[in-house]
Amino acid sequence: MPVITNDLLKKINPVMDQLQPGSIRAFDEQVSEIEDIIKLTLGEPDFDAPEKVKAAAIASVENNESHYAKTPGNIALREAMAAFLSRKYDLNYEPATEILVTLGATEAIQISLATILEPGDEVIIPTPTFPLYESDVISLGGVPVFVNTQPDGFVLTPERLAATLADHPTAKCLVFNYPSNPTGVTYTATQLEALANIIKQYDVFVMSDEIYSELTYTQQHVSMAQYLPEQTILISGASKAYAMTGYRIGLLAAPAALVKHITKLHQYAVTTHVNSAMAAATVAFNECDDEIAVMRDAYQTRREMLVHAFTDMGLTVASPDGAFYLFIKIPAAFGDDDFKFAVTLAQEAKVALIPGSSFGPGGQGYVRLSYAASEAKLNTAVERIRIYLEGMKKREGEQYARI
Amino acid sequence: MPEISATLLNRINPIMDTLKPAAIRAFDAQVSDVPGIIKLTIGEPDFDAPAKIKAAAVASIKNNESHYGKTRGSLALRQAISDFLRRKYELDYSADSEIIVTVGAMEALETSLRTILKPGDEVIVPTPGYPMYLSILKSLGAVPICVNTAVNGFKLTPQQLADELYHHNAKAIIFNFPSNPTGVTYTAKELAELAAVMQQHDIFVLADEIYSEFTYADHHVSLAKYLPNQTILVSGASKAYAMTGYRVGFVSAPAPLINEITKFHQYTVTTHINSSMAAATVAFNECDAAISLGD
Numbered sequence: 131m132p133v134i135t136n137d138l139l140k141k142i143n144p145v146m147d148q149l150q151p152g153s154i155r156a157f158d159e160q161v162s163e164i165e166d167i168i169k170l171t172l173g174e175p176d177f178d179a180p181e182k183v184k185a186a187a188i189a190s191v192e193n194n195e196s197h198y199a200k201t202p203g204n205i206a207l208r209e210a211m212a213a214f215l216s217r218k219y220d221l222n223y224e225p226a227t228e229i230l231v232t233l234g235a236t237e238a239i240q241i242s243l244a245t246i247l248e249p250g251d252e253v254i255i256p257t258p259t260f261p262l263y264e265s266d267v268i269s270l271g272g273v274p275v276f277v278n279t280q281p282d283g284f285v286l287t288p289e290r291l292a293a294t295l296a297d298h299p300t301a302k303c304l305v306f307n308y309p310s311n312p313t314g315v316t317y318t319a320t321q322l323e324a325l326a327n328i329i330k331q332y333d334v335f336v337m338s339d340e341i342y343s344e345l346t347y348t349q350q351h352v353s354m355a356q357y358l359p360e361q362t363i364l365i366s367g368a369s370k371a372y373a374m375t376g377y378r379i380g381l382l383a384a385p386a387a388l389v390k391h392i393t394k395l396h397q398y399a400v401t402t403h404v405n406s407a408m409a410a411a412t413v414a415f416n417e418c419d420d421e422i423a424v425m426r427d428a429y430q431t432r433r434e435m436l437v438h439a440f441t442d443m444g445l446t447v448a449s450p451d452g453a454f455y456l457f458i459k460i461p462a463a464f465g466d467d468d469f470k471f472a473v474t475l476a477q478e479a480k481v482a483l484i485p486g487s488s489f490g491p492g493g494q495g496y497v498r499l500s501y502a503a504s505e506a507k508l509n510t511a512v513e514r515i516r517i518y519l520e521g522m523k524k525r526e527g528e529q530y531a532r533i
Numbered sequence: 534m535p536e537i538s539a540t541l542l543n544r545i546n547p548i549m550d551t552l553k554p555a556a557i558r559a560f561d562a563q564v565s566d567v568p569g570i571i572k573l574t575i576g577e578p579d580f581d582a583p584a585k586i587k588a589a590a591v592a593s594i595k596n597n598e599s600h601y602g603k604t605r606g607s608l609a610l611r612q613a614i615s616d617f618l619r620r621k622y623e624l625d626y627s628a629d630s631e632i633i634v635t636v637g638a639m640e641a642l643e644t645s646l647r648t649i650l651k652p653g654d655e656v657i658v659p660t661p662g663y664p665m666y667l668s669i670l671k672s673l674g675a676v677p678i679c680v681n682t683a684v685n686g687f688k689l690t691p692q693q694l695a696d697e698l699y700h701h702n703a704k705a706i707i708f709n710f711p712s713n714p715t716g717v718t719y720t721a722k723e724l725a726e727l728a729a730v731m732q733q734h735d736i737f738v739l740a741d742e743i744y745s746e747f748t749y750a751d752h753h754v755s756l757a758k759y760l761p762n763q764t765i766l767v768s769g770a771s772k773a774y775a776m777t778g779y780r781v782g783f784v785s786a787p788a789p790l791i792n793e794i795t796k797f798h799q800y801t802v803t804t805h806i807n808s809s810m811a812a813a814t815v816a817f818n819e820c821d822a823a824i825s826l827g828d
């Protein structure tokens with residue numbers, strides 16, 4: 131039991147005090163104690179990784195691929211990623227120089243921001259969004275500039291972007307995530323092109339986190355890199371589409387001159403990725419389009435069931451175009467207090483959803499539901515929420531009757 | 534083939550231009566094309582990982598352990614590391630609060646240094662040493678104070694350390710033994726004397742003991758035995774168990790420090806890979822005999 135003195139502990143990097151452990155995981159752990167709770171909290175596929183993918187990982191272990199891999203990742207995997215980006219999104223990236231394999235999209239996001247940011251640099255972050263971006267920016271001494279997209283149906287409009295860039299002309303980077311965690315909203319080709327035309331007028335990087343690109347239900351995904359390849363750092367990975375979160379495969383694609391720099395920080399951070407995970411991901415990107423389609427269909431069925439059920443209960447949801455999230459407006463009785471609603475729902479209905487304010491400005495008054503969970507679980511959750519809301523209405527009615 | 538504009542490329546953090554890819558790996562890649570070359574360049578065991586370790590990785594994959602692991606690593610692995618540290622080096626670290634599993638010793642070093650250093654902080658680095666220490670410090674804007682140990686048979690002496698600490702208001706010392714590149718290590722008595730000097734200052738000591746299982750004369754003694762309250766102990770499974778490619782490292786340190794390091798670990802990688810962690814659990818628990826085969 132080593133015990134550090136307070137004097138020494140005070141000497142750590144002062145930025146540490148501003149950094150909080152992930153609030154989503156914290157809330158998840160808090161409600162996990164409640165007996166019989168159904169948790170729709172985490173953004174993690176409930177499927178197992180495809181059999182072919184597992185077989186490739188096993189073969190790699192058995193073939194003693196236990197030595198250091200190449201720093202940017204196996205070339206076979208980088209080729210598979212380039213082919214995937216070309217086949218699916220019509221993008222043209224050179225495997226040898228323009229693609230880097232990272233420990234999840236998480237690492238790709240961190241080392242990209244660390245490469246471009248100096249202390250004091252502004253980063254434009256449309257919200258509500260995945261909280262990691264803010265944490266990374268703050269930890270690097272950068273300054274997040276939040277743009278609340280709630281008034282526009284959780285879509286960043288060209289007008290709002292133009293105004294933001296005019297106010298912050300020296301911003302270093304714009305973080306863009308779609309299909310969005312937590313709202314599920316995505317962008318059409320026309321919308322993207324309009325945004326790209328504005329971004330082009332500035333020397334600003336766009337970090338486009340498209341990790342959910344394979345999970346769209348209303349349209350084919352179009353990448354920001356199609357309109358703005360020179361400025362885009364494209365982030366993706368195998369976690370969500372292939373149900374491989376635990377394999378920690380991230381993908382970064384960008385101009386070679388930038389990848390060269392980012393690779394240095396990758397080397398300092400982790401040296402290189404794990405061989406068996408890379409072997410698995412190579413098969414995923416090369417051979418698993420059909421497996422993705424099966425999982426996407428399952429998400430789509432759940433999504434339709436849920437949208438129908440919540441509309442029926444009189445609740446509205448943000449346009450559920452992609453990913454596996456529904457962003458649900460909480461009942462008027464709770465006002466904007468999504469935290470109170472989420473806690474009450476967890477305690478009384480035994481269904482756990484994440485309070486929307488965890489995702490930044492514009493998230494208040496909403497909760498996020500992850501439908502990366504079995505249909506049976508989702509059906510039970512819906513029933514519990516319905517019964518709880520009916521009970522709530524009845525109690526309200528009785529209160530009125532007493533007055 | 535996206536092309537970035539020169540003006541935009543100019544806007545990246547100016548530190549990046551001063552950073553180099555690891556010199557050792559660059560040199561290794563450069564000479565790899567020489568026909569008939571025999572390379573003794575990379576610090577990597579030539580053994581394959583023991584069969585038990587591989588079997589554990591395979592079982593984890595087959596059992597569909599394909600979801601996010603716990604942020605600090607599986608409790609089973611942290612327990613195995615805690616037991617290993619007690620059994621081998623008589624150290625007392627709690628699996629619950631004083632150990633975090635990292636992606637190699639490299640992530641352990643990087644996240645630990647990032648947790649304690651802000652730009653401008655001075656760090657004492659005995660040299661010759663592992664070049665990545667200097668690279669990481671540079672990337673964080675910290676200032677290395679290199680202390681040449683060649684004059685003392687590649688050992689840092691208590692007097693030398695005391696002098697440096699007198700002249701510099703250093704935040705930390707990076708202390709690696711057995712040493713890469715010299716192979717030199719320290720006796721219990723030498724460590725106790727150095728620890729006595731370190732104790733007089735509010736400094737962190739990053740003890741990189743990744744080669745601890747490779748001592749051929751005396752049994753390895755950890756700095757943490759003499760200086761537990763200031764030591765950030767970095768090690769891993771890479772070298773001892775011939776499993777570099779599994780990328781399993783760890784940090785053990787006082788609980789409040791582990792809490793802070795955990796934040797950066799989460800931001801950098803979220804968590805480790807389950808099959809690697811399952812393999813390393815077996816390594817730390819059951820493979821003491823395999824290590825001594827490397828004699």
Ligand SMILES: Cc1ncc(COP(=O)(O)O)c(C=O)c1O
Pocket residue numbers: 173233234235236237260307311339341367368369375378379380802803
């Ligand atoms: C928008 C977004 N980006 C990145 C990630 C992290 O993905 P990975 O597991 O590949 O690090 C997530 C996971 O929740 C996410 O929602």
